Amino acid sequence: MPVVDAIVHPYNLSPENEKTSHAPFITRMLSRANHEALGPGYSMPVDKYERDWPMEDVVAMSFLESHADLAAYHVLPIGAFHDGICGVDKALEVLKRWPQRFFVYAGVDPMQGQKALDELEEQYERLERPSGLKLYPNSWVGNEMLGWKMDDPEVAFPLFEKAQNLGIKVVAIHKALPLGPVELSYYAVDDIDRAAMAFPDLQFEVVHGGMGFLDESAWQLARFNNVWLNLESTATMLTTKPRSFEQALATFAARTRKSYDRILWGTGCMVTHPRPHLEKFARFEFSEERMTGWGVPQLDREAKKKILAENYAAMHGFDLEARLDGIKGDDIDQRRTALGDVAAPYSQTSIAEVVY
Template structure:
């Protein structure tokens, strides 16, 4: 049935986990190890990878092959990253530029990525990336290594964050995504990973929409209240896809928790995101098509009103319609634009074996053979 749906992946990454990319070695290694910990040991061993492949420098072409050849995903967005514990931010702006220029009908856009703690340099870098990427949004992280050691900032800080928002609006960028909930590395995080600081930003900048990446992975009640109170706050479900495949009941609890205050309409504020190359995009898509809320969880879900079972229309919204509505993307035009391209797959055609189309395919095959 995935052939009947049009899937928009709201966040993909061409990671560079190679140790030569570590700028702050201890913290960069911890971030890389945490990512591999989340991805390894999948229930379906076809989606397992050896560390030497996972912790490598992934190319934009590898991401394109994983997302569009090896999964039913139709179009996607590339996120470069501003994590300065890595020399290139972990996902370079240049890779995002390559993706949107080589496959514009598939990578329908990218986000700019800046570090607000770099001050004037962040604003200038946003101007540069606006010219290079024509970005759909800005991607931010709540901690920084710009000075060589970890530092924190808040989304509601008028001196640190607001100049970035003001420049974004000046450049015609009306969407801000921020990593929350999942700490990266064993560093002090204070309250910087809570989404609570977004309310001040959302209230001060009503013409911007704010995307909580990993929303609900922690601070579930706080996130639910934000979604219900602010029309310009949304959640990107990256990493929830991994939970869905492995712990569907836990996934159900997160989704129901996000809708606990605002009810069913909160399902219209969720964006599907695989985070590829964090993990393979296919298994969670297949699991989501079959997913239903356990009835015993539904019986006690919702604070002010009962919550219904997910419908196919809800799933269509989460898998692309919601993101398209917020960003003004014409999905009918996008569907027509990919017909017959290099990634085109006739309806009903099978998908290649996982990781068989990437540049490390031979290494993966040898590793699998040795483990058989």
């Protein structure tokens, strides 16, 4: 089955990149998530995790040590870090070295007003018409964290209009997982309703769908054809809390007439290694209790193909088969062939000697 990882990111977690007092908290949170979401053979020393990750390592983990065929890189506007934690420079590297393998999203802070609109236009040119726009519900100004909502006609709507005018079709928003001791209301999903209604031609990709506000997210899938759920972080529950993952997926299925049409596979590599979650999903089956008690049919191969790749292609409107044909024989394909099998975790990265 083809695999499109809807979000990967080589974080710059080096101490030199910390800009505000919120940065160390975010770094520790991510570092703990790495250790808590992976089983034996996938952990690494903390000092090798809390570093500036090169794009090459994320490429190796996604394509050589796991089974992804395509992936999406998001420029992240987390202002607690000097480069936003995932900067434009690495996106440019992606476009130069692996243009057929990656989709690239721009990223700006809506609370910066006109500056955000100007920056989006600049990134649109530099990133050669990015596929989407990535947003966070917080804005970091000094040591203060401010919040905004997707239905704000003064903060959010001008940015959506700008994206639409540029030709960007997908707006991704981080939800469900609060980045520290901040107001949870900004991470709720109810504000997406009005945005989806006001901009029916935009596709709203809710990142971390199902990690929180599960019922609300499921009802959004049922009510709005332009709302999609990215399983980043939710997918890790396959390894740590399989029954919780089953409940999330069953809830989506129960509310959407079992269609699975707008659910996207995403691992967030390198927050965790992508391989164990993906392999568990390939073997995943609903329990008999879930099927009889909830009326949910077994998750068959066709449904898995939708979640793993076909839905992402539908959201962006590209020909999946043509895109897969375009990567045949590239340097990653050649490296895969030379390896002969999926490589051991971290064995193809710059920290292979330390981990092993």
